[in-house]
Amino acid sequence: MIRDGTVFEDDHLPSVIVGRNRHMNEVTDALAPIEDGFRAENCFLFGPSGVGKTTVARAAVRELRQEVLDVPHAYVNCWQDYTRKAVLEQLSRDLIGSAVSRSASTGRLIEHVQHELNGPGVVILDEVDQLRETEVLYDLHEIRGLSWIGIANREVDLFADLDDRITSRISVAYRVRFDSYREGTITEILTRRAREGLGPGAVDENVLARIARLTKGDARRAIAALRVGARMASREGLSAIPMRLVDDAVASAKREVRQKTISKLNTHQRALYEALAEEDGLIQKELYARYREIHDDPVTLRYLRANHLPKLEHYNLVDVEQHSGSKRYRLVDADHPELHPERA
DNA sequence: CGTCCACGGGAATTGATGGACT
């Protein structure tokens, strides 16, 4: 029943972008100067997750490369690469392709890119609000011809802690807001994915509409649910997804995503998670005390606060509630999650 | 109003690591 699983993967870039014409136009406008050999305008895309921000950015770059051959482009996920150096390293890998010797200083990295890049180039800065060292935006500005597309969940001030004299010279000409997809659009997206990835007649309109409704405008969740549904159906030897499986598929896709996230946690993060699984609603200090009991090589609270706790928040595994002076941490959903994948 | 508590974060320091240089 599943003919091509790749169309359900997160990094799949569909050939047609559905329901985002206005957004596509804005981004391609921003990139248009490159067609004449100039530096593009920076632009900033924001909105909730699963609404096509990254897809639009990538599709706009793809479109540009159909006009102008081989425009150097890079993709940096600032969630993973959040330091100045990590960003510049990824940049030079993607943009130039040549490996710079490790332990090259940031200065040398910039020089290297500056030297190797002739003509315009564009870099996608995904999850740019996670950048710890925003000075890197200044570094990017210093590289002749380079412009960027920033992506974040909320509209943030990227230049908040940068020197005013510098920020006045860096501009963000386009700010593009992404709202949740309407159900009809999600259905349309799912229809196309099903056509590409599943056998003929695998889904009907009502099934897709129900998935669309249950996933609340989040295309990533909807596509995951479609994939899980197809898998469940083929296990039963069916060639189509029956309506009765849809609710299960949506719920199960959610668990799957969560399980995947948990499996990527390190020991510290997992210990924190376990502590909260035992008792919810702890304040930071209490949580730290439990964590120290669980983990045999605990890090300090200072470090936990700066590194591990924000990760858990960002992964959407814990909710934090400011409560006048203290913070309460709780797991995102009430049902007790599986900590150990082998029990699945 | 002063004090305590929980929290945030700047900054100096340490220790391991991995080159680069002699």
Added chain:
DNA sequence: AGTCCATCAATTCCCGTGGACG
């Protein structure tokens, strides 16, 4: 081979803030 240097994760110290409470 041995020394030196830069980097990075982790730690430690410490001060600031803002609300609660007597």
